[in-house]
Each structure stands twice: as structure tokens, then as C-alpha cells.
Amino acid sequence: MNDVYVIGVGMTPFRRAAREDLAGLGRIAALEALRDAGLTPAAIGGGYFANVLGPQLTGEVTAGQFVLASIGVRRVPIVNVENACSSGSTALWLAVNGIRAGEFDVALVLGAEKMSVPGLGLLRGGSEELETQLGMVMPASFALRAARYLHEFEVTPAALAQVAVKNRRHAALNPLAQFREPVTLAQVLDSPLIADPITRLQCCPTADGAAAAVLASGRVARADRRAVRVDAAVLCTGSYQNPTDLVRWETDRRGSRMAYERAGIGPEDLDVVECHDAFTIAEVLHTEALGLCGPGEGARLAVEGATALGGRIPVNVSGGLLSRGHPLGATGCAQLIEIVQQLRGAGGARQVEGARVGLAQCMGGDQSGDAKSCTVFVASR
Amino acid sequence: MTAELPPFVPGVFQAGASGPVLLGSRCGSCQQHFFPACELCPDCLSATSTAELGAHGRIYSHTVVRTKPPLGLPAPYAVGYVDLDDCGLRVFALLDPALVGRLQIGLPVRLAVAPLGTDQHGQPCLRPYFTAEPA
Numbered sequence: 458m459n460d461v462y463v464i465g466v467g468m469t470p471f472r473r474a475a476r477e478d479l480a481g482l483g484r485i486a487a488l489e490a491l492r493d494a495g496l497t498p499a500a501i502g503g504g505y506f507a508n509v510l511g512p513q514l515t516g517e518v519t520a521g522q523f524v525l526a527s528i529g530v531r532r533v534p535i536v537n538v539e540n541a542c543s544s545g546s547t548a549l550w551l552a553v554n555g556i557r558a559g560e561f562d563v564a565l566v567l568g569a570e571k572m573s574v575p576g577l578g579l580l581r582g583g584s585e586e587l588e589t590q591l592g593m594v595m596p597a598s599f600a601l602r603a604a605r606y607l608h609e610f611e612v613t614p615a616a617l618a619q620v621a622v623k624n625r626r627h628a629a630l631n632p633l634a635q636f637r638e639p640v641t642l643a644q645v646l647d648s649p650l651i652a653d654p655i656t657r658l659q660c661c662p663t664a665d666g667a668a669a670a671v672l673a674s675g676r677v678a679r680a681d682r683r684a685v686r687v688d689a690a691v692l693c694t695g696s697y698q699n700p701t702d703l704v705r706w707e708t709d710r711r712g713s714r715m716a717y718e719r720a721g722i723g724p725e726d727l728d729v730v731e732c733h734d735a736f737t738i739a740e741v742l743h744t745e746a747l748g749l750c751g752p753g754e755g756a757r758l759a760v761e762g763a764t765a766l767g768g769r770i771p772v773n774v775s776g777g778l779l780s781r782g783h784p785l786g787a788t789g790c791a792q793l794i795e796i797v798q799q800l801r802g803a804g805g806a807r808q809v810e811g812a813r814v815g816l817a818q819c820m821g822g823d824q825s826g827d828a829k830s831c832t833v834f835v836a837s838r
Numbered sequence: 839m840t841a842e843l844p845p846f847v848p849g850v851f852q853a854g855a856s857g858p859v860l861l862g863s864r865c866g867s868c869q870q871h872f873f874p875a876c877e878l879c880p881d882c883l884s885a886t887s888t889a890e891l892g893a894h895g896r897i898y899s900h901t902v903v904r905t906k907p908p909l910g911l912p913a914p915y916a917v918g919y920v921d922l923d924d925c926g927l928r929v930f931a932l933l934d935p936a937l938v939g940r941l942q943i944g945l946p947v948r949l950a951v952a953p954l955g956t957d958q959h960g961q962p963c964l965r966p967y968f969t970a971e972p973a
């Protein structure tokens with residue numbers, strides 16, 4: 458089986474109301490990744506395009522072929538990928554497996570989303586599902602986890618809110634992040650309640666943006682001194698078991714365990730983590746599922762600074778979904794890009810000193826109190 | 839007059855001897871219960887049949903949604919997970935909007951059905967929700 462490396466990355470700023478359309482955003486990120494890899498389009502053996510809302514908003518399908526053709530990637534297999542918030546990381550997973558299988562040596566993975574459109578409401582898992590007909594909306598699904606978490610572990614809402622303060626502080630150091638103005642704990646807690654106990658500043662914003670990565674086999678990557686190796690790429694799906702434990706997320710734990718096994722490491726070996734902090738409670742639950750701390754201890758990590766830049770295990774130094782922004786299809790790629798930059802030592806003002814092993818975790822979709830999709834990547838230099 | 843309104847979707851609740859009961863499925867082979875209802879048991883792929891899941895339980899978690907409500911629901915509205923007494927399932931459900939401010943994990947609740955919000959065609963409809971057991 459081929460080893461797989463990341464040899465090029467590129468992304469646009471994440472922000473509201475970007476000038477560019479979906480294809481324009483995608484082009485910027487993909488070209489930057491190609492140039493970063495030092496390759497021309499002819500070197501690309503396969504392309505993956507992750508996007509969630511395009512077909513629904515514009516009626517356009519197979520956008521991936523259109524975008525990639527415009528930067529010269531033609532003739533090769535190109536796949537359009539949708540897995541909700543984990544679309545970008547699912548596209549990466551497909552590319553890793555394509556290279557491992559020997560189908561091609563170099564793949565271009567592009568995630569892009571244009572969400573600044575009139576009338577975009579709260580996202581739902583699917584209008585045909587019963588939960589949706591009973592009033593389930595995305596913030597509620599995480600608020601229900603938060604309410605249970607506060608109850609079981611006697612944690613205060615302020616401890617949860619600290620995650621938003623921390624990730625905003627990180628985003629101030631990321632020129633591509635959507636929200637860079639620091640916020641205080643009081644501001645987070647006093648922002649309007651969305652779904653108790655989650656306030657507005659504890660929910661990730663919508664954004665426009667694109668992120669791309671060039672992945673290559675060891676054969677191609679050998680000469681690249683900046684190459685970052687992918688040690689594990691895991692994609693799994695919810696079990697939808699009932700009763701489900703909303704604060705000990707089985708799917709999250711299963712995905713993490715598989716990633717550690719495949720990479721041959723444990724949580725203690727990690728230097729830097731990006732996780733799917735769509736809401737403050739989400740980061741708390743993921744840090745626990747990843748084994749960075751025990752059950753009920755995740756909120757304390759943010760309060761005590763363990764997950765802040767300079768702490769024991771920095772989490773979401775990019776600003777995370779909460780502050781870097783969350784253009785659905787791009788997020789999974791942006792997370793891996795952050796890990797790659799950190800492992801290259803190119804993290805700039807938010808560089809984690811001496812980072813050698815990183816992990817990116819993402820989730821997408823919601824059904825029966827479970828995630829429809831969970832990805833975990835481990836990478837190292 | 840509420841009896842004239844259609845349910846929000848068919849097959850989720852029915853009238854029982856002492857009030858409405860929630861409907862789901864039961865596997866003919868392994869006897870597991872499911873909610874929402876499913877045609878095939880996901881474990882043994884046997885056909886399921888409709889099963890009464892009961893009307894009583896306790897709140898496992900709850901939240902009050904304060905964004906613009908979907909489906910013509912009141913603002914704010916409450917949802918939660920309820921642990922059902924009879925079958926052991928933990929089901930996602932609407933909670934009585936009148937309970938906002940009094941919701942508590944562990945609160946004993948029972949199923950009610952009343953006009954609540956609109957259906958997919960924007961028409962008024964009946965929805966099931968859990969409300970506090972009488973003291």
C-alpha cells in the first residue's frame with residue numbers, strides 16, 4: 458500500500474459575502490495548492506470536489522468537473538462529494554484511498570462553499586426525516602448535548618463559553634479567519650440565546666470560502682522536504698444505537714480509536730488538534746472522545762488553558778469553525794491544511810512550538826442523536 | 839374540533855385507552871423496538887410490525903429553541919429526548935411549549951396530542967408532544 462503525503466495546500470479567506478462565486482473561490486484555493494506543490498495540472502491523476510449547498514441553491518450539479526477544468530485538470534477521474542460538514546474531509550479520505558490503492562499518484566482535493574445567499578435558514582439534516590418534522594434544528598441537537606453535559610458533570614455554562622473565547626483569541630492570529638476581534642466571556646454569555654444553554658457566540662457562523670490540498674504517493678513526495686505524511690485517514694458512520702448517550706459520543710470515540718490504531722499512536726503523542734467545534738459543546742465532547750482528557754473534563758481544558766496556544770495540547774489554533782468560519786464543503790480541507798502548516802512550521806503567529814504530530818477531526822449530519830459521518834486524520838513529519 | 843385536523847405525518851401516534859400513545863416498530867425476530875418506525879430491522883433485516891411504545895417517560899435532556907421557529911411552531915418552542923418507561927427507547931420529541939421555564943432533566947412526562955404548528959403544506963395539523971405528568 459502506498460504511503461500518502463500532503464505536498465501542497467491553499468485556501469481563500471473565510472468570510473461573509475465574498476466577491477467570488479463558488480467556482481471563483483474554488484479556483485483560487487486550487488491554484489494556490491497546485492503552486493504550493495510545484496505542479497502543473499497535468500500531474501494531477503484524480504480530482505475531488507466537496508460542496509454541500511451548490512446543487513440546492515443553484516440547481517447546478519457536477520460543479521467539480523467545471524471548476525477543475527477551469528484550472529486545467531481534465532481527462533482524469535473527478536468525483537463530487539457531499540457529506541454535510543465533513544464533505545471536505547470525506548473527499549480527502551477518498552483521495553488518500555485512491556493513492557493507497559495505486560489508482561493514481563497525485564490527487565487534488567478541493568472543498569468550496571458559497572453560503573452568503575438570501576434566505577439561507579438553519580440547516581437541517583433532511584426535510585423528510587421525522588426529527589425535522591418534530592422541530593429538530595442543528596443548534597438544538599447540540600444544545601441537547603450541552604444541557605445533558607452541564608447536568609451530568611455539574612459544569613457551568615461559563616465553562617462551555619470559554620471555548621468560544623479561546624478560539625476567537627486563536628483566530629486573531631489567523632489572517633484567513635472570519636472573526637478576529639477578541640470576545641470576552643461576558644460577551645459570549647450575554648449574546649442572544651439560540652437554544653438553551655447555547656448562545657449566538659457559541660455557534661459557528663456561515664461563511665464563503667474554499668480550501669484545497671494536493672496529495673501524493675511517497676514516490677512523488679520523496680523529493681519534497683515539506684511533505685507531511687498522512688498516518689491515518691478514517692471515515693465512519695453513526696450507529697444510531699438507542700438509547701444513545703449524548704455526552705459520550707460512541708461514533709466519535711470509535712472514529713478516534715480507529716485513527717490512533719492505524720497511526721500507531723495515542724492521544725499523548727499529539728502536538729496539535731483541529732476538531733469540529735460547530736458549537737462550544739462540540740469541541741468539549743470531541744476533546745473527550747479523542748482521549749485528550751476524561752469524561753466531563755473537556756470544558757475544564759479550555760478554562761485552564763490546556764487547549765489554548767501554548768497549553769498542553771492546543772485545539773483549534775486556526776480559530777476553529779467558531780471563529781475561522783464554516784463554509785461547509787471547505788471546512789474538512791481547511792482543518793487538514795492547518796495541521797499541515799503547523800507541522801511544516803509555517804503556522805506564523807499561531808505556530809505550536811515543535812509540532813510534529815497533528816490530528817484533524819470532523820463530523821457531518823445529524824440523525825437519531827448521532828453523527829451521520831465522522832472523519833479523523835492523523836498526520837506527521 | 840381538533841379531531842378534524844390531520845396528523846403532521848401519519849403513523850406516529852394513535853389514540854389509546856387512556857390517551858394517545860407513541861407508535862414505532864418492533865422486529866418480529868429479535869423483538870427490538872424502534873423509533874421512528876422502520877420497515878426492516880437494521881440488525882436482522884426481518885420485517886417489523888407497528889408497535890405501541892407507550893405514553894410515559896422522563897426527560898433525558900431538553901432545550902428551548904429561540905431562533906425563528908420552523909413549521910409554524912410557537913416562539914420559543916421546546917424539544918428534548920424522553921426516556922420511555924415501557925420500551926426503554928430514548929426518543930426525540932417536542933415538549934409542551936407551556937413547560938418553558940419549568941423543564942428539568944428527570945421530569946416525568948406523558949404524551950399529548952394537540953394542534954401544534956403546520957404540516958409540510960403549511961396547513962394546521964396535530965403534533966405529539968410530551969407534557970408534565972399531573973402532580
Ligand SMILES: [Zn+2]
Binds near residue numbers: 865867869880882883
Ligand atoms: Zn431484528
